[in-house]
Amino acid sequence: MELERFSYDNRIVRNFAFATLLWGMVGMIVGLLIALQLFIPELNFSIPFLTFGRIRPLHTNAVIFAFVGNAIFMGVYHSLPRLLKTPMFSKMLSNIHFWGWQLIIVAAAITLPLGITTSKEYAELEWPIDIAITLVWVAFGINMIGTIIKRRESHIYVAIWFYIATWVTVAVLHIVNSFEIPVTFLKSYSLYAGVQDALVQWWYGHNAVAFFLTTPYLGLMYYYLPKAANRPVYSYRLSILHFWTLIFLYIWAGPHHLLYSALPDWAQSLGTVFSVMLIAPSWGGMVNGLLTLRGAWDRVRQDPVLKFMVVAVTAYGMATFEGPTLSLKNVNAIAHFTDWIIAHVHVGALGWNGFLTFGILYWLVPKLWKTDLYSKKMANVHFWIGFLGIVFYALPMWFSGITQALMWKQFNEFGILQYPNFLETVLQIVPMYIIRAFGGSLYIIGFILMLYNLIKTMKQGSFINEEVSEAPPLHNFRDPFKKGTRHRWLEGKPIYFTILALVVILIGGIVEFVPTFLIKSNIPTIASVKPYTPLELQGRDIYIREACNSCHSQLVRPFRSETERYGEYSKAGEYVYDHPFLWGSKRSGPDLHRVGGKYPNSWHYLHMENPRQISPGSTMPPYPWLLVNDLNTTTTEAKINALRKIGVPYPDGFEKVANAELVKQADQIALDLQKNGIPAEPQKEIIALIAYLQRLGTDIKANKETVSK
Amino acid sequence: MKRIISLFTIKVITAFLLFSQILMAAGEADYPENYYDKVALFLIFVIIIGFLSLVYFESKIKVVKEKQPSVFWAKFKYYLTKSTPIEKEQEVLLADHNYDGIKELDNRIPPWFSGLFYATILFSIWYMLHYHVLGTGDLQEAEYAQEVRIAEIQRAELMRSGAMINEETVTLLTEPALLESGKQIFITNCAACHAADGGGLVGPNLTDDYWIHGGGIKNVFKVVKYGVVNKGMIAWQNQLNPKQMQEVSSYVLSLHGTTPANPKAPEGTIWKEE
Numbered sequence: 001m002e003l004e005r006f007s008y009d010n011r012i013v014r015n016f017a018f019a020t021l022l023w024g025m026v027g028m029i030v031g032l033l034i035a036l037q038l039f040i041p042e043l044n045f046s047i048p049f050l051t052f053g054r055i056r057p058l059h060t061n062a063v064i065f066a067f068v069g070n071a072i073f074m075g076v077y078h079s080l081p082r083l084l085k086t087p088m089f090s091k092m093l094s095n096i097h098f099w100g101w102q103l104i105i106v107a108a109a110i111t112l113p114l115g116i117t118t119s120k121e122y123a124e125l126e127w128p129i130d131i132a133i134t135l136v137w138v139a140f141g142i143n144m145i146g147t148i149i150k151r152r153e154s155h156i157y158v159a160i161w162f163y164i165a166t167w168v169t170v171a172v173l174h175i176v177n178s179f180e181i182p183v184t185f186l187k188s189y190s191l192y193a194g195v196q197d198a199l200v201q202w203w204y205g206h207n208a209v210a211f212f213l214t215t216p217y218l219g220l221m222y223y224y225l226p227k228a229a230n231r232p233v234y235s236y237r238l239s240i241l242h243f244w245t246l247i248f249l250y251i252w253a254g255p256h257h258l259l260y261s262a263l264p265d266w267a268q269s270l271g272t273v274f275s276v277m278l279i280a281p282s283w284g285g286m287v288n289g290l291l292t293l294r295g296a297w298d299r300v301r302q303d304p305v306l307k308f309m310v311v312a313v314t315a316y317g318m319a320t321f322e323g324p325t326l327s328l329k330n331v332n333a334i335a336h337f338t339d340w341i342i343a344h345v346h347v348g349a350l351g352w353n354g355f356l357t358f359g360i361l362y363w364l365v366p367k368l369w370k371t372d373l374y375s376k377k378m379a380n381v382h383f384w385i386g387f388l389g390i391v392f393y394a395l396p397m398w399f400s401g402i403t404q405a406l407m408w409k410q411f412n413e414f415g416i417l418q419y420p421n422f423l424e425t426v427l428q429i430v431p432m433y434i435i436r437a438f439g440g441s442l443y444i445i446g447f448i449l450m451l452y453n454l455i456k457t458m459k460q461g462s463f464i465n466e467e468v469s470e471a472p473p474l475h476n477f478r479d480p481f482k483k484g485t486r487h488r489w490l491e492g493k494p495i496y497f498t499i500l501a502l503v504v505i506l507i508g509g510i511v512e513f514v515p516t517f518l519i520k521s522n523i524p525t526i527a528s529v530k531p532y533t534p535l536e537l538q539g540r541d542i543y544i545r546e547a548c549n550s551c552h553s554q555l556v557r558p559f560r561s562e563t564e565r566y567g568e569y570s571k572a573g574e575y576v577y578d579h580p581f582l583w584g585s586k587r588s589g590p591d592l593h594r595v596g597g598k599y600p601n602s603w604h605y606l607h608m609e610n611p612r613q614i615s616p617g618s619t620m621p622p623y624p625w626l627l628v629n630d631l632n633t634t635t636t637e638a639k640i641n642a643l644r645k646i647g648v649p650y651p652d653g654f655e656k657v658a659n660a661e662l663v664k665q666a667d668q669i670a671l672d673l674q675k676n677g678i679p680a681e682p683q684k685e686i687i688a689l690i691a692y693l694q695r696l697g698t699d700i701k702a703n704k705e706t707v708s709k
Numbered sequence: 710m711k712r713i714i715s716l717f718t719i720k721v722i723t724a725f726l727l728f729s730q731i732l733m734a735a736g737e738a739d740y741p742e743n744y745y746d747k748v749a750l751f752l753i754f755v756i757i758i759g760f761l762s763l764v765y766f767e768s769k770i771k772v773v774k775e776k777q778p779s780v781f782w783a784k785f786k787y788y789l790t791k792s793t794p795i796e797k798e799q800e801v802l803l804a805d806h807n808y809d810g811i812k813e814l815d816n817r818i819p820p821w822f823s824g825l826f827y828a829t830i831l832f833s834i835w836y837m838l839h840y841h842v843l844g845t846g847d848l849q850e851a852e853y854a855q856e857v858r859i860a861e862i863q864r865a866e867l868m869r870s871g872a873m874i875n876e877e878t879v880t881l882l883t884e885p886a887l888l889e890s891g892k893q894i895f896i897t898n899c900a901a902c903h904a905a906d907g908g909g910l911v912g913p914n915l916t917d918d919y920w921i922h923g924g925g926i927k928n929v930f931k932v933v934k935y936g937v938v939n940k941g942m943i944a945w946q947n948q949l950n951p952k953q954m955q956e957v958s959s960y961v962l963s964l965h966g967t968t969p970a971n972p973k974a975p976e977g978t979i980w981k982e983e
Contacts (some may be wrong), residue, residue, distance in 0.1 A: 053856050082809040102957055157808040223811070232812035241818060245826075265848045269840055273833035280826035287822065296797050384760075399752065412950065414873060415864050420948035431749035558853035560860055564947055569853065600941030602911050606901075614901050676911045676941070 004152070004473055007466040008081050010368055012094045014463065016074035017361065017368075019102060021451060023070060024357075026109075027062030028444050030055055035437040036623065038588065041611075044621040049113035051621050052549030057124040059113045063349060064122060066105045071141070072216040073097065076163055078364065079223040080147055083157045085471040089146030093139050100136035104129060115187045115545035119580055120201050123177050127188045130178040137174065141167050152471045155491040158239040161501075164494070165247045168502045169211040176509075177204035183563060183642045184635060187541075189524045191646055194575025195262050195523050198583055199516055203254035209345075210250040213353055214316075218246075218285045221313065224360045225289055230304045234291035240487050242284025247501060249278050252508035256327035259336065260557040262430050262572035262584065264522045267512055267562045272507070275327035282320035289313040290602030304379035308359030310388060317353025319344060334409075337553055337587040339429070340401030342473055343394045350390045350443060358382070358450060365454050369461030378453045386446035392439025397413065400432035407641045409561040417564055422590040423615055430619075526573035529699045531648050532692070534636050534662040539692030541639075542685055543582070546623065551588035554696065567594030574699060577648050589620055596698035601669055604677040604690045626686040631666075633659050665691055715819040729736060734802025741852070791817040874951035876934060881926040882959035891960030894953055899961075905963065913976045916964045924980030 037043045037052050044051040081088055091134060107129050111117070117124040125133070144167060148156060156164075166415050167364055180188040190197050226233050233239065255263060255271025290313055300306045322344050326335050337339060366373050373379060407425040410418035419425050456613050516522050520679060543549070556562050556567040570593050575581055599607075606613055609627055611620040640655040663682070669690055670682035680687065792803045793816055806813040840846040847855065865871050882888065896905060902912035913921060921940075922932050933954050936944030945954060 079809075085809075153808065155806075157811065159808075224808075226811045227809075231796070232802060232814045234814055235816035235818065236806065236813040237815055238818055238822070239813075260849055266841055268849075269837060273836050276836075277829045277833055278825075279829055280822060283825070284822065287819065291792075293815075388756070388760050389765075391760070395752055396749075399748065411860075414950050415860055415867060416947065416950055431746060435749060436753065440722075524974060558849050560853070560856045563853075563857075597938055599943060600911065602941065603902075616897075 002472065003470045005413070005468060005470045006085075006087050007468045008087055009077075009091060009094065009465075010087070010128070010463070011465050012091075013074055013078040013097060013364075014096050014368060016070050016077060017365065018356065019098075020067060020074055020361070021072040022456070023062055023066030024447060025451070027059060027067045028060060028440070028447060030367035031058040032437065032440050032444060034059055034131065035433070035440050038436075038619060039433045041619050041621045046622055046624055048115065048546075048623075048625050051546065051623070054113050054115055056118075056550045057117060057121075058109065058120060061108050061112065061124065062105070064208070065108070068213060068217075068349075068353050068357070068390065069101065071353075071360070072166075072212075072220070073101070073219040074364075075223070075360060076216070078215060079159060079220070080144065080163065081308055082469075083223065084147060084151035084153050085469070086151050087139060088149060089143050089150065093143040093146075094123075097136055097140045097143060100132065100139065104132050104136065105488050107132070111186070115547075117191065117544065117547060118188060119154060119181065119547060119549055119582060120177065120190065120194035120546045121205050121585060122196075123201070123204060126186050127178070127180055127182050128185065130174070130180075133174060134171075134178075137167075137171055141171065145494070145498070152474045154474060156241065156494055156497065157222070158236075159219040159222040160494075161239075161497070162215045162222065163493075164498050165243075165501045165505070166211050166216040166219070168498060169207065169215075169247070169251070172502070172505065172509075173204045173207050173211065177201060180342070181642045181646050183638050185637070189639075189642055189646065190580035192579070192581075193647070194578045194581050195572045196262075196517055197579070197581040198258055198261070198575075199255065199263060199267065199512065200612070201581070202249070202257040204374040206254040206257060207251055209348070210253075211247075213348065214250075214282075215247065217316075217353060217356055220360060221289050221309070221356060223286070224356075225309050225313075226292055227304070228309065228359070228363050229293050229299070229551055231292050231294065231296050232528075234288050234294070238284055238288050242281045242288070244504065245281040246278070246284070248504045248507070249274050249281060250508075251450065251505045252512065253278060253327070255512065256332070257585065258583075259329055259332040260559070261326070262570050262575065264516065264572075267516060270512060272327050272329065275324045279321060279324050279622050282323075283317060284316035286320070297303070304373075304376060305359050305363045307380075307383050308355045311383075312352050312355035315347055315355065319348040319352060322347070326560070334405040334560065335401060335555075336557075337585070338401035338405045339397040339432070340405075341586065343397035343401060346397070347394050350386075350393060355386065355441070358386070361454060363449070365457050367470040367471045369458050369463050371457060371461030374453050374460060378449055382446040382449045385442050385449070387483065388442075388444060389439050389443030389653065392442060393436055394439075396432035396435040396439070397536045400436075403432075404429055408565070409559070417561065421566065422502055423564075423618055426588070426619055427617055428526065451473060463514065476555055523572040523576065525576065526571065526700060529574055529576060530641070531577045531650060533665055534640065534658040535665040535688050535691040536695045537639060537643075537692075538631055538633070538636065538662065539688035539690070540582075542626070542689045543692055544580075546626075548592070549582045551582040551584075551586065551590045551620075552590065553584035553587050554591065554593040555583040556591055556593050556697075562591070568590045568700065570697075571700065577643075579643060579646060579648070592693070592696055594697040596694045600676070601672050601690050601694065602678055605673055605678055605680060605686060608686055608689070625682075626689060627684060629685045630683050631685045631688050633662060635660060729968070755978060789821045790819045793817075804854050833839050844888065847903075874955050876927055876931040879926055879930045879951075879958070880954050881962060882955060883963075887956050888960050888963055890953075891956035891958075891963075894949065894957040895960050898949070899957070902941070904969065906969040907964040907967070908971050909973030914969070914973040915961050916967050916972065917975050918965075919975035919977045920980040921977035926955075926958055929961055930954055933958050933961075 032042065033050075034052055034056050041052075048054065077088065104125075108125055111126060111129070112124060116126050118126060123130075134195070135709065144163065148160065148164075179191040181191060182188045192200050222233065222239070252274035253271055255267045256275045257271075259268050261268070279472075290310070293306070293310065296306070300310055325331055326341070326344060335344075361610045362373060362379055404425050407419045407428065412418045492498070554570070556566045556569045563569055603614060605627070607615070610622045610624070611618040612622075636658045637655040640650050642656050644650045666682040666687045669687050670680045673680035750955055780905045793814070798814055801815045803813045803815050840848060864873075882891070895903075895907075899912075903915055904910050907915040909915065913919075920928070921938060922928055932942060933949075934944065934946045938944065949957070
C-alpha cells in the first residue's frame with residue numbers, strides 16, 4: 001500500500017502552550033490578589049478597577065477560558081491530527097482560532113475591570129464579545145470536523161469523542177445563555193428574567209464546568225496518560241459506557257445550584273437526582289485512567305509527568321464525589337453560599353485541571369523541542385509544592401465554610417440568633433482566609449518553577465515547526481457493521497456521532513426549560529410587584545457594574561435562621577422584572593434581598609464611603625467613587641425601551657418622562673441625606689444605588705413588626 | 710502503590726477532620742474567643758505532618774515482597790472487578806485499535822461500578838417518588854412551616870416561664886456591671902448614629918430632657934426593640950437578645966444629664982416620669 005507523506009503543524013501547539021503559561025500566571029496572580037482582599041480590604045487601593053467585585057470575574061474567566069481554554073486547544077491541536085494521521089484541516093482557521101481567542105481574552109481583561117459585565121457567572125462578557133466567541137468557536141468547529149473528515153484512520157478514538165461532545169455542547173450552552181437585548185454598544189439585558197434567567201444561567205454555569213473543565217480534559221487524559229505511561233487503555237467498553245452516560249446525565253444537573261431557591265421544586269429535585277447518578281459515570285473516567293497505569297506504578301514514583309497525572313485524576317474522583325454530596329438538600333443547606341463551594345471548585349481547578357495541564361506540559365514541551373526536561377528534580381519539587389498548595393487551600397476552606405454555615409444557623413436559648421451580626425461570622429473565619437492565601441501562594445510558586453524549567457528546556461532544545469509523518473490513505477471500508485459492534489460502526493461515522501451527541505445533550509435542557517418557561521403555575525405572579533423606577537434601574541446597573549452579587553446574594557432561603565436574619569423568604573414572583581437575575585452564589589457579606597427600608601439612606605451613604613466607619617472590622621471594600629461620579633442618565637431612555645421590548649410593562653411614552661421621574665426621586669433622597677447632615681448631591685451615582693437598595697424586597701415586605709408613627 | 714496508600718491516608722484525614730468538625734460544632738453552641746487561632750494552628754500542624762510523611766514515604770524505596778494472597782480475597786476481588794490479570798492482557802487486547810500508538814484493552818465493566826450506577830439510579834427513582842409522587846417527603850415550604858411551628862411552640866413556652874423580657878415587663882437596671890455591659894453594646898451598635906457619648910449625630914441627642922417617642926425604660930426599650938424605621942432607627946430585636954436590650958436601654962437612660970462634646974439640638978418633647 002502506498003504511504004502518503006504529510007506534516008503536523010507544531011507552531012500552533014507551541015503558541016497555545018505559550019498562551020496557557022502566560023494566562024495561567026495572570027489568572028493565578030489575580031486570584032491571589034482577591035484572596036488577600038478578603039482579609040485586607042484596603043488592597044483595592046480605593047481604585048474601582050482593582051475592587052473585588054470587578055476582578056473576581058477576571059480571575060474566574062482567566063483561569064477557565066484563558067488558562068484551561070488554551071490548554072485544551074494546545075492538547076487538541078497536538079493530539080487530534082496525530083490520532084487521525086492527518087494535518088489540521090486549515091492552518092488559516094487554526095490561526096484565526098488562536099489570535100481570535102487571545103483577542104477575546106484581552107477584551108475580557110479590559111472590559112471586566114471597567115465594570116462592563118452582564119453579571120452572569122462565567123458569562124460576564126458583554127454582547128459584542130459574545131458574538132466574537134461564537135465566531136471563533138465556529139472556526140474551531142469547522143477546523144476540527146474538517147480534520148476528522150479528511151482523516152487517515154478509519155475510526156475515531158475516545159479522546160475525539162470527548163472533543164466532539166465538548167464542541168457541540170459549549171456551542172449550545174453559549175448561544176442559549178447569551179440571548180440578550182443590546183442597550184448600547186457595551187450594555188445589554190438578559191432576555192430571561194428572574195427564575196428563568198437563574199435556571200438558564202446555572203444550566204450554563206454547571207455545564208461550563210462539565211463541558212469546558214471536564215469533558216475536554218477527559219479527552220486529553222485519554223491521549224496523554226496512555227502516551228506518558230506507555231500502557232494500553234484499561235477498558236474500551238468502559239469508555240463507551242461512561243462517555244455516553246456522562247454527557248447525557250451532566251446536562252440535567254444545573255438546578256443543584258438553586259436548591260432551596262424560588263425555582264420550582266420538581267426542577268430542584270431533578271438537579272439533585274441527576275447529580276447523584278453522575279457519580280458512577282464520572283468515576284468511570286477516573287477508573288479507566290488509574291487502571292491504565294496498571295503495570296506502570298513503579299514509574300509513577302519516578303516520573304513527575306505521571307505523578308501530576310495521577311493526582312489530577314484522583315482529584316477529579318474526589319471532586320466528582322463531593323459534587324453529588326453537595327447536591328443533597330441537607331448538605332446543600334449548609335454548604336451553599338459558603339467557602340465549602342470554593343474548596344470544592346478549587347480541588348477541581350487546582351487538582352484536576354491544573355495538575356493535568358502541568359503533566360501534559362512537562363511531557364509535551366520536551367517532545368516539541370526534541371530534548372529532555374531541563375530538571376526532573378525541579379519538576380518533582382513543583383509537584384510537592386503544588387500538592388501542598390492544594391491541601392493548604394482546600395482544608396481551611398472546607399473548615400471555614402462549615403463553621404460559618406453553622407454560625408448562621410445557630411439559635412440561642414431564647415430562640416433568637418446566636419450570631420445576629422453577620423460580620424461576627426466573617427471575622428471568625430479570617431484565620432482560614434489567611435491560610436488559604438498561603439496555600440494559593442505555594443501553588444503559584446510551583447507554577448513559577450515550572451515556567452523556569454520549561455523555558456530552560458526550550459532553550460536547550462530546538463523547536464521543530466513541521467513534524468513529518470506518513471500513513472496509508474483511508475480506503476473505503478465495507479460492511480463494518482457485521483465485523484464489530486454498533487458503537488464501532490458509529491466511530492467510523494463522525495457526523496452521525498456528532499449529531500447523536502447533540503441530541504443526547506439537548507434532552508435534559510429541554511425537559512427542564514420548557515415547563516419552566518411555559519407553565520404559568522411554576523412562577524406565581526404577585527400583583528404588588530412593580531417594575532423598577534428609572535432611578536432604581538440605573539442604581540441596579542451600578543450594582544451590576546460593581547458586581548455586588550459577587551459577595552451578596554439576593555435570595556432568602558426558606559429557613560428560620562434566614563427569615564429571622566433577613567426577612568420573609570424570597571418568592572419566584574418577586575423577580576419577574578429582574579433582567580438579569582442577581583441571586584448570587586456566595587455570601588461573603590449578608591443577603592440583600594430584604595435590605596430595602598432596613599437602614600436609613602444616610603447609613604448606606606456612609607457605609608459606601610467606607611464600610612468600616614459604620615461596621616468596624618468589616619471586610620467590604622470602600623466605594624468612594626460612587627460619591628463623586630455623576631450618574632449617566634443619557635442611557636435611561638434606551639434602557640426603558642429595551643426592557644419594554646422584552647416584557648417589562650413600562651407604559652408607552654414613559655421613556656420620554658423617565659429622566660424627569662429620575663430627577664424627582666433623586667432630589668428626595670438627596671434632601672433626606674442633607675437633613676441628616678450629609679452634603680449629598682442628587683446627580684451622583686450613590687443616590688441611584690441607594691434608591692435601588694431601598695427598593696429591594698419591599699414590594700411584598702410586611703411591616704407588621706415595626707413601629708411606624 | 711505506596712503513593713496511592715498515602716494519598717488515601719490524606720483523604721481519610723481530611724474526611725475525619727470534616728466529620729469531627731461537624732460533631733464538634735453541633736455540640737457546641739458557643740465559640741470561645743481564641744478558638745479559631747487554635748484551629749488554624751492545628752490545621753497547619755496536621756498539614757505539615759501529613760506532608761512530611763508523604764515525602765518520607767516517597768523517598769523510601771522498599772522492595773515489596775510478593776505475598777501469596779489468600780484464595781478467598783483473590784476470589785472476592787475478582788468478583789468485584791472482573792479484571793483480566795495483567796499477564797493475560799493479550800487476551801483482551803483489541804487488535805484493530807491502534808491510535809497513534811495507543812492500544813486499548815477490553816476489560817469487563819467492573820461489577821462494583823455497575824452496582825454503584827444501579828444504586829444511584831434506584832436512589833433517584835425513590836427520591837422522585839418520595840417527594841413528588843407519593844408526597845411522603847416534605848418539600849421546602851412544608852419543611853419551613855414545620856420549622857416555624859416548632860419555634861413558635863418553644864417561644865410560647867419561654868414567654869410563659871418569664872425568661873423573656875418585653876416592653877411591658879422591662880425594668881431599669883442600675884448595677885454598674887450591667888450598665889458597663891450596656892455601654893459596650895451601645896458603643897458597638899449605637900455610637901455610629903448617636904455618638905459615643907450619646908450627644909447625637911444622625912440620631913437624636915440621648916442626654917437631654919427631650920424624647921421623640923417618650924422617655925423612661927419602657928419606651929426606650931420599645932424603640933430599641935422595634936426601631937422607628939421611617940426615621941432611620943433600626944429594629945434590634947433580631948440582633949440583640951432581650952437582656953441586652955434591657956442593658957443598653959438602661960445605659961442610655963443613665964446618660965441623662967451628662968454633657969456630651971457636641972450635643973445635638975433637642976428634638977421631641979420634654980419627658981417627665983409619672
